[in-house]
Amino acid sequence: MVGAFQDGDGRPTLGNLDALTSDAALSALKGSLVLSATTALIGAALGALLAYLVVSLPSQSLLRRTTLAISGVLAQFGGVVLAFAWIATIGSVGIVTKAMSDVLGVDIYGSGWLFDLPGLVVVYAYFQIPLMVIVFAPAFEGLRPQWREAAVNLGASTWDYWRHVALPLLTPAFLGALLLLFANAFAAYATAAVLVSQGQPIVPLLIRQAITSEVLLGQANVGFALALEMIVVVTIVMVAYNLLLKRTSRWMR
Amino acid sequence: MNTRKTLVSLTALATLMSVAACAAPEKKADTTTESGVDAATATSAEDFGGMDELVKAAQDEGELNVIALPPDWANYAEIISTFEDKYDIDVNSDQPDAASQDEINAANDLKGTDRAPDVFDLGQSVALANTDMFAPYKVETFDDIPADFKDADGTWVNDYGGYMSIGYDSSKVPDVTSVQDLLGPDFKGKVALNGDPTQAGAAFSGVMMAAIANGGSADDIAPGVDFFAELKKAGNFLTVDPDSGTIEQGTTPVVIDWDYLGSAAAANVDTWKTVVPEEAVVAGYYFQAINADAPHPAAARLWQEFLYSDEGQNLWLKGGARPVRGDQMAEDGTIDADLWDALPEVTGDPVIPTDDQTTTAGEYLAANWSKAIR
16 A cells, blocks of 8 residues: 555655546546446346245255355356356357357357457356355345235235335345445456456556556556555445445344 | 454554565575585676586576466477476476566565576566666677677677567468558458557567558557557457467467567467568567576576577577577578578568667557557
8 A cells, every 4th residue: 555655766656646547547447347337237136036036946946056056156256267268158269159150140259349348247247146146145035924924914915015025125235235246346357367458448457557567667556556546446335335234134133 | 342452453463564574584595606606696607617517506506497488489398398408407487478577576576585587588678677687697609699689798688589470360361461451351350469568568569560550650659559449440459368379279360479479379270371561570679687686596597508509599490589699690500591591571671669769659558558449
């Protein structure tokens, strides 16, 4: 953190923070926020749906246990391996790309979108959705059947129950999970590092450039400043997450 | 309760700090050889008492740490194994895909340990910015090396170079004769650049080549950036980092890179062709240097002797790179003539950007590259 306020010779400076307002840094921050928000929303929506379907199965159901187990594995399946898995699947000579063009004559590869921000969205969703399933399934399980019975006894329809009981209960947990997913995508690096080599569209890649560039020298302190910027964003997200968590736990005892 | 928390945190902090303090003990290695020569300050084989003594001193050390030498880059795989077999010294090749700046970072981070890199192979700007980390050393063939390609004291010496080229798989795309061809519809999603030009020296030279092909110069790289913006708009620019793997798979059918890397790709892809566009000839040399804090100083010096020997130079040539002593060796008849004649043909005066031009162009790229290819 100290390094963010020093120049190459260790003298104090605010110049690095200035560098954060450069076009490249701002567009990387924007890219990071857009990527994290998009994949968090996609992951949260699809993950919540999947969690609901899974939890409504009987607790001994094989399908339920398998889905949860696979989610547990896939939520951690990030990094280099994941990137290569996708390249092998929908890269220019990927299995699916080949099959689609041979059988249907469709070119899903286009001009290499997999290796740009849209590609990152697809690939990140692959670990965001399962993560949502594991963090959100307990919230569904926390909905006690008694509450539904009570609502029905009082004359509520299914819609009334969801509208007035279940959704308000689930909302804090949902928003909390959304923030967790956001932070997860925001901090991910290795997957993006393998897929995207040009233009550094997100902050972690811009930090890589600042530290390892052999064209622009002496940028290490700008890297520290960028890291500080990331810490600030993640701190905001985590504080919000904790507030929501408190609110959720009040209901879910 | 709060006092306890504070105490616990303080203890934890103190523990961490003491661990950090012992992390890298500064070991002042004894670099004096059996015959009483300080290998770390030796500036020529003479200082050891001749090549035989140098070999003996290096063998006593038994190991050599190299970094950022990809096996498929300028034939380094064979160079390393030949050196190991010839002198019976183990070569530890660390982070083969790292960039030049990573080499310097590793040398600083590992300083004082026996894992620090012994020798560097660096791009121009990184090399010239870090000369105080190098140990001056003159190999036996030092006088053969043209004066423009070495520091007078041997602090650094150019090792091998090449020309910026367009490599392509001729079974997938039509023949390429100029940079402009790449804008054509046959190249949709197919043109890759070796790295990001704000990071990698090779990619930087690629943009420089495009600049010169489009009316720019070493002082004005802007037309090169505009060219790639156009390439991106046409949907032709692929943001994949190409290497011999992606070339073999076919993910990157067209690659802008040094010509010697193109010829390495050709080894695995029969239909691979490499052209140096005649309207834009950009040359570049890499820099070789010894780490002043090398944990194996004698082995590091022996490695240099090996690289600049006829054998070492021919091994680089075998990888398609132009060894720095190439012209002299061609005159002396010690070069592998078949390989020398097989290098891609180059016409016109090559442009070699100076350090200042590189810095200016780098700043322009930092401000404009990511915008151009978005």
